[in-house]
Amino acid sequence: MRDTVTTVDGLSLAAEISGPDAAPAILAVHGFASTAQDNWVAAGWPRALEPLGYRLITFDLRGHGASETPHDPARYTGELLRADALAVLDHFGVERSHWLGYSLGARVGLDLAHEHPERIASLSLGGLPSHNPLSGTVPDSLLAAAAAPGRDAVALAAFIEGFGAEPSTTAEAAEAPTLLVTGDSDTVAHDPEKLAAALGAELVLLPGRTHANAITARGFKEAVVEFISRLP
Amino acid sequence: MADKTFPLPDLGEGLIDATIIEWLVKPGDRLERNDPMVEVETTKSALEIPSPLSGIVKTLHAADGETIEVGKPFVTFEVPDEEAGIVGTVPKESEPVRRVRLSLPED
Numbered sequence: 612m613r614d615t616v617t618t619v620d621g622l623s624l625a626a627e628i629s630g631p632d633a634a635p636a637i638l639a640v641h642g643f644a645s646t647a648q649d650n651w652v653a654a655g656w657p658r659a660l661e662p663l664g665y666r667l668i669t670f671d672l673r674g675h676g677a678s679e680t681p682h683d684p685a686r687y688t689g690e691l692l693r694a695d696a697l698a699v700l701d702h703f704g705v706e707r708s709h710w711l712g713y714s715l716g717a718r719v720g721l722d723l724a725h726e727h728p729e730r731i732a733s734l735s736l737g738g739l740p741s742h743n744p745l746s747g748t749v750p751d752s753l754l755a756a757a758a759a760p761g762r763d764a765v766a767l768a769a770f771i772e773g774f775g776a777e778p779s780t781t782a783e784a785a786e787a788p789t790l791l792v793t794g795d796s797d798t799v800a801h802d803p804e805k806l807a808a809a810l811g812a813e814l815v816l817l818p819g820r821t822h823a824n825a826i827t828a829r830g831f832k833e834a835v836v837e838f839i840s841r842l843p
Numbered sequence: 844m845a846d847k848t849f850p851l852p853d854l855g856e857g858l859i860d861a862t863i864i865e866w867l868v869k870p871g872d873r874l875e876r877n878d879p880m881v882e883v884e885t886t887k888s889a890l891e892i893p894s895p896l897s898g899i900v901k902t903l904h905a906a907d908g909e910t911i912e913v914g915k916p917f918v919t920f921e922v923p924d925e926e927a928g929i930v931g932t933v934p935k936e937s938e939p940v941r942r943v944r945l946s947l948p949e950d
Contacts, residue, residue: 655891
């Protein structure tokens with residue numbers, strides 16, 4: 612079911628929920644310059660998560676996909692992105708959810724788990740950089756993704772300017788059990804061993820995968836399903 | 844049995860080719876429609892293409908790491924004759940069917 616969620620500052624976000632009513636929920640949050648469709652649906656995640664029997668909630672981050680794409684950098688702060696995720700959970704009546712995030716979506720989840728531990732049951736974090744890649748010199752691969760067909764490049768430039776002012780994520784263990792999955796050829800999220808140790812996270816490395824193509828990996832999907840199904 | 848060849852589907856938004864990250868199947872495998880079949884990467888994103896039909900994989904037309912153009916032969920299946928067309932009137936080298944099922948952005 613597709614739905615529109617209104618943010619604290621009045622933007623419309625495109626969200627979608629599927630799966631059995633009252634089942635535990637997984638909120639899947641995409642990376643910078645992607646969309647829920649590209650990051651999760653086209654990459655085969657709904658099919659892969661089906662065996663869990665959970666509800667799957669996705670939404671397009673502000674500035675992305677079918678959500679509103681303001682061109683003002685002030686609309687792209689970590690605080691607003693965390694509030695957006697909570698607005699989506701509130702909208703669907705979900706008090707506590709598992710979090711599946713890729714790159715930026717992983718970072719927002721980790722920050723939210725520190726801020727509101729009561730809302731996050733577990734963290735499955737893919738391609739999480741320990742620094743803020745939108746700060747300083749932005750990697751060419753992310754700039755190219757922002758300029759890809761179908762993206763609002765002006766909004767994403769504003770996103771880089773706004774979110775780029777955020778400090779690095781807090782690399783400390785969250786209350787929620789945490790899984791970190793990273794391609795071993797990822798040049799954006801480097802040194803995953805060190806980050807996993809700081810987070811007290813389980814670590815799965817994906818052989819030969821980069822920041823751009825780890826998202827479809829069977830090893831990523833299987834690790835998440837196994838991790839979540841093992842939680843009490 | 845008859846052969847049915849599928850081209851690399853149109854990936855939308857002007858994308859002209861894709862690189863095979865990893866085939867999830869091999870010749871001889873029996874697939875159900877929508878089973879995960881292959882991971883590919885475009886200049887925009889990585890995606891998983893599910894099997895367009897139920898059948899036995901006969902030929903993979905590109906290896907892992909190779910780039911192929913949209914519309915070029917991608918995968919050939921062996922299917923029962925009745926699913927390949929009307930027996931005796933449709934040549935085996937018929938036009939590739941372009942109805943590969945894919946979830947693509949709607950915008």
